[in-house]
Every structure is written in C-alpha cells, then in structure tokens.
Amino acid sequence: MRQVLALGVAVAVLAGCDGLVFGPLQKPGGPVSPGITDPGRLRTLTTAQVFEELKGTCAGCHADGMNKPFFASVNAFQKLLVEDTAWVVPAKPAQSNLLALLEGRGTGQYTQMPSTGDTFSKLAADGHTTVNMAELSLWISSLETQVTTPTGPVVDTYLKRKTAEQILNALYKQLGLTESDFINSDLDAIADYATRSPDDYFQKYGEKPGAANWVALGGPNYVEGLARKTDVGATFAQALTPISQAFCRRSILKSGNNALFIDAKLSDTSATAKASIENNIRSLHLKMLGQPATDDDVAELLGLFQEVEPKGTTTAWTAVCSALIRDPLWVFY
Ligand code: HEC
Structure with missing residues (x-):
C-alpha cells in the first residue's frame, strides 16, 4: 500500500507499511519509543523533552519565521507557548487550553491542532506520535508556577517585544517629541515617518498619514x-530602522529639545570633546535601555559615532540613537 499525505507544506510518502498512517508533517520513519502509550509507563518529561517530542507534529507549521513560531527553538516554545497561561497553566492540566486544543476541544479560533487532519490526541492514540496526552498532562502537572528559562542560547527575537503603542510612546517620551512634530513637520523626509494608529486619527485629522x-x-x-x-x-525590522532614524533626527533637529543631549552638545566633535561624547553615550544608554553601559558598549557606540561623523554630528547622533532603539534591550522587555 502506498499512502500520500499532501498538506500544503509537507508531503509524507509512505511505502510498504500496511495499515500505518502518519500524521500531518510527521517524517517518514514513524513512531519511535514504542511502549510509551502504555499507561503504566508514563514518563515525566521536561519542557525541553516535550518540545522535542511535539516538534515532529507541529514544527511544519510553527517554525522560525512563521506566524506563530512556537517550535522555532526550545526557547521559543518556552516563551511563546509554555509561559503563556492562555495555553499552559502550570500544575493545572485541566485548565490548560493547549491540551484541549490537542484533543479537538479548543474554544478559540481553532478547535484542534494540527489544524487539519486528525487531532493530536487521535494521532497519539493511534501511535503516530512519540508522546501521548497522559504524558503531556503529567508534564503540565509537574511544571512549577515559577517557570525557569531553560539554559542554552537565548533566541532574543522570541522574547516579548514592545507593541506599536509602546514603541511610539517610548519614542515620543525618550526623544522629547510629540505627534505634532511629524504632522506639521516642514521636513518632508521626516513627515514620511509619521506613525499613527489609523483608528485614532480619523476623527482628529480626517486623513491617514x-x-x-x-x-x-x-x-x-x-x-x-x-x-x-x-x-x-x-x-x-525593516520598518523600525528608518522610523527610529527619522524620530532620532527629528529629536535632534527640534529646536530647544535636548532630549538626546545630556552631557554633550551637538557641536561637540570627537576630535574636540571625545569625553563629553562618551559621557553622553553612557547617559543615553541608561536612559533608553535602562541599563548602565559597559566600557565595551560605549566604545562600540563611539565607534559608530566616529564612523558616521564625517557626515556631520546630526547624522552621527542619529546613528547612535537609532542603534539604541534597535537594541534588543529596547525592543524587548
Ligand atoms: C497544518 C499546519 C499546522 C500544524 C501541523 C499545527 N498547527 Fe498550530 N496552528 C496552525 C495555524 C494555521 C494556526 C493559526 C495561527 C497562525 O499561525 O496564523 C495555528 C495556531 C496554533 C495555536 C494558537 C491557536 C489560537 O487559537 O490562537 C497553537 C497553540 C498551536 N497552533 C499549537 C500547535 C501545536 C502544539 C501543534 C502540534 C501538535 C500544532 N499547532 C500543529 C497550523 C498548524
């Protein structure tokens, strides 16, 4: 018997295995760990193990770069799914919507996962997964309320990032700007980077810049x-770069606004006032990232400043300011 499962993203071709049907996205090779469906032999799995065991069924639609990249890495799994009580309530499997979703009892946008074909619990009951519902339930029961982040490389991009509102508020506040600096800006290039909720300005402005x-x-x-x-x-990422640059430049050009100049003046150059520039970088780091800069941080940002300095100090400070905004410490919280 030859069975072909085509699911848009993955195709599992299975030859010569009568009666065996693989779940969506499972690689040919099929179930491993025989015996784990034996209820007498439940394993207590760690989060990292659960990640590995679910991956085969889920990663096809939830990998890096996808809409919900739960399975991009163990850290993504932890941060986006396990630590989200909308899905997993530590020690409370009955309240954990993830299990309901895997059983086809989901109450949200989707009632089951995988989103097409058999539910996970059906796949598991039929022996097409390496972990079963009872073990998943046991895993959730064993999760402590204080979930610790697994060690290993942290995928920064999967921490929680600021929302658009938070980005905008932080930019205005840290850079000494208001919405009107963009709306009435005589600087065309900057007006292009006005950023506003269309749901908010309809009444206010009647148009939608x-x-x-x-x-x-x-x-x-x-x-x-x-x-x-x-x-x-x-x-x-492509939006934040020019927006941060435009906001920084607007801040520098706004008359009477010293939001970016705590220890240095715009006219200071690294040839004449390097120490002031370094001090200002230190102050901006603390102000914008909420953390004191290390000497290496200062040296790196000074390097950036000096690289751009031939184009003028406005551009050099724009580069430093924009680099701080694109720092993971700024974007994520
Ligand atoms: C065939 C593709 C596919 C597979 C396989 C799949 N998912 Fe999904 N999943 C989706 C889609 C599509 C969504 C909707 C969100 C999106 O990505 O845009 C989604 C959403 C989710 C959500 C959020 C649901 C909501 O209502 O917000 C969770 C949680 C989830 N999946 C978990 C899993 C888990 C765990 C597995 C493995 C057992 C899995 N998915 C396998 C396609 C899939």
Missing part, C-alpha cells in the same frame, strides 16, 4: 480589520 508605518510596527488597524502583530519579522 502614518498608518502604513503603524501597521508595519505591528499596530492593529481595526477599521481595515488588520489584527495586532507582535512578531519580529522582516517587516517589523
């Missing part, structure tokens, strides 16, 4: 039915 930037930062657009996004995909 800034909506595209808002949406690119992941802000919702309810009028047009676009949901909020909090992933850190290419769109976000």
